[in-house]
Amino acid sequence: MEAQRMTAGSVRAIGTRPKDLAARARAAAEVAGADAAAVDAAARFPSGAFAQIRKQKLLGIQVPQSLDGEGASLDDLADVCYILGGACASTGLIYAMHQIKIACIVRHAKGNAALERILRRVATEQLLLASSTTEGQAGGNVRSSEAAIEREAGHVSLERKATVISYAVEADGIVTTARRAADAAGSDQVLLVLLKADYTLERLQSWDTLGMRGTHSEGFTLRARAPADQVLPEPYEKIHPQTMVPYAHLLWGSVWAGIAAAAAGKAQAFIRHAVRQSNGQVPPGAAHFTQAMSTLRMLRGVLGAALRSYEAVMSDEKAIAALEFQSMITLTKVQASELAVATVLHSLRACGLSGFRNDTEFSIGRHLRDVLSAPLMINNDRILSNLATTSLMTPLPTSISG
Numbered sequence: 385m386e387a388q389r390m391t392a393g394s395v396r397a398i399g400t401r402p403k404d405l406a407a408r409a410r411a412a413a414e415v416a417g418a419d420a421a422a423v424d425a426a427a428r429f430p431s432g433a434f435a436q437i438r439k440q441k442l443l444g445i446q447v448p449q450s451l452d453g454e455g456a457s458l459d460d461l462a463d464v465c466y467i468l469g470g471a472c473a474s475t476g477l478i479y480a481m482h483q484i485k486i487a488c489i490v491r492h493a494k495g496n497a498a499l500e501r502i503l504r505r506v507a508t509e510q511l512l513l514a515s516s517t518t519e520g521q522a523g524g525n526v527r528s529s530e531a532a533i534e535r536e537a538g539h540v541s542l543e544r545k546a547t548v549i550s551y552a553v554e555a556d557g558i559v560t561t562a563r564r565a566a567d568a569a570g571s572d573q574v575l576l577v578l579l580k581a582d583y584t585l586e587r588l589q590s591w592d593t594l595g596m597r598g599t600h601s602e603g604f605t606l607r608a609r610a611p612a613d614q615v616l617p618e619p620y621e622k623i624h625p626q627t628m629v630p631y632a633h634l635l636w637g638s639v640w641a642g643i644a645a646a647a648a649g650k651a652q653a654f655i656r657h658a659v660r661q662s663n664g665q666v667p668p669g670a671a672h673f674t675q676a677m678s679t680l681r682m683l684r685g686v687l688g689a690a691l692r693s694y695e696a697v698m699s700d701e702k703a704i705a706a707l708e709f710q711s712m713i714t715l716t717k718v719q720a721s722e723l724a725v726a727t728v729l730h731s732l733r734a735c736g737l738s739g740f741r742n743d744t745e746f747s748i749g750r751h752l753r754d755v756l757s758a759p760l761m762i763n764n765d766r767i768l769s770n771l772a773t774t775s776l777m778t779p780l781p782t783s784i785s786g
């Protein structure tokens with residue numbers, strides 16, 4: 385099914401929207417959708433989809449026009465993630481992860497010439513960047529690093545046990561967190577941009593998972609040596625709340641919404657088919673389709689509202705740092721992931737056995753397996769328990785509109 389366009393406000397000046405973006409995303413989604421079953425079965429990188437994504441020049445759309453990009457806004461990116469996620473969840477998630485890293489560089493390079501050169505190359509050469517935050521035994525605690533960079537003669541070096549790096553082998557570069565120095569605290573982190581020539585990867589772990597198999601998220605020892613000016617000038621402590629978390633939660637959420645919409649599309653097709661087969665009789669599972677549409681609407685509402693809130697404060701450091709905004713954007717991930725799972729489950733119930741089977745046009749299996757990664761990707765339990773104290777201190781609303 386063709387994913388519906390997600391409505392979201394834009395604060396960008398009229399006339400600067402990337403040209404034909406929806407059509408370009410749909411062209412890539414067509415290839416991604418055609419390959420999705422094979423990519424899932426073999427747990428392989430969706431190379432056909434990414435050849436088309438590169439042909440459509442979608443990897444560099446967020447790079448500012450002054451650096452040869454198209455200056456795409458967050459809601460442009462969300463729409464592309466939604467369209468790709470509906471066709472092939474792994475393709476959508478890889479695209480989202482790349483754009484989250486690009487956002488960190490665009491918003492925090494602060495005129496650094498080496499980083500701007502890399503951004504220009506992303507736009508002109510369509511480089512694909514991967515992300516390394518998960519390390520050793522620390523699980524999803526992104527705000528703590530074990531391995532530290534070492535500085536010598538204009539260079540930095542790093543060796544880290546990167547438990548999961550999606551599409552590391554296929555990427556043209558990796559953006560990684562690291563401890564600022566050997567004597568720094570775990571939370572005193574930097575973000576370092578590495579290009580392929582700057583690092584080697586030694587495989588630690590393979591990737592044979594229930595879903596999101598095409599992200600090809602193997603584990604590696606990452607050994608790097610790079611020019612020191614490829615370290616972002618701003619500390620990760622700032623990049624994380626201002627850019628990394630909002631972009632990650634909104635773009636991952638858009639991919640999950642795409643998966644949910646694709647599953648709901650199958651349920652709708654199944655119910656229509658069943659009605660036609662039984663002289664207009666609506667099957668009992670139809671109520672689940674209605675619920676799928678209802679949770680999908682809620683999901684799009686949550687994402688659209690969070691997107692508008694972020695766009696309203698994104699250039700205001702103080703407003704972004706406010707507890708109210710940080711709690712909202714953090715909880716957006718929990719809500720979006722749970723609503724996406726609920727939508728896919730309702731779609732499965734609507735399709736019944738035809739959805740449960742792997743060999744029908746109404747099969748929901750891959751969508752369900754893929755969307756089940758959503759609550760785990762930075763575990764919702766971790767997020768909820770981290771927010772427990774904040775929630776206790778938050779005053780309850782005194783009106784509906786306030």
Ligand SMILES: Cc1cc2nc3c(=O)[nH]c(=O)nc-3n(C[C@H](O)[C@H](O)[C@H](O)COP(=O)(O)OP(=O)(O)OC[C@H]3O[C@@H](n4cnc5c(N)ncnc54)[C@H](O)[C@@H]3O)c2cc1C
Nearest residue numbers: 515516517518523524549550596760761762763765766769
């Ligand atoms: C499809 C996919 C692709 C990924 N790609 C990448 C990538 O490219 N790069 C990368 O760096 N990482 C990647 N990751 C990893 C991801 O970012 C998280 O690090 C990972 O999902 C955390 O997994 P975890 O459940 O082992 O860890 P944790 O989040 O540590 O959770 C482990 C368990 O501990 C519990 N737990 C942990 N902390 C708390 C707490 N404070 N309170 C209560 N319970 C807690 C959780 O409930 C959970 O049961 C990917 C993950 C997925 C699913």
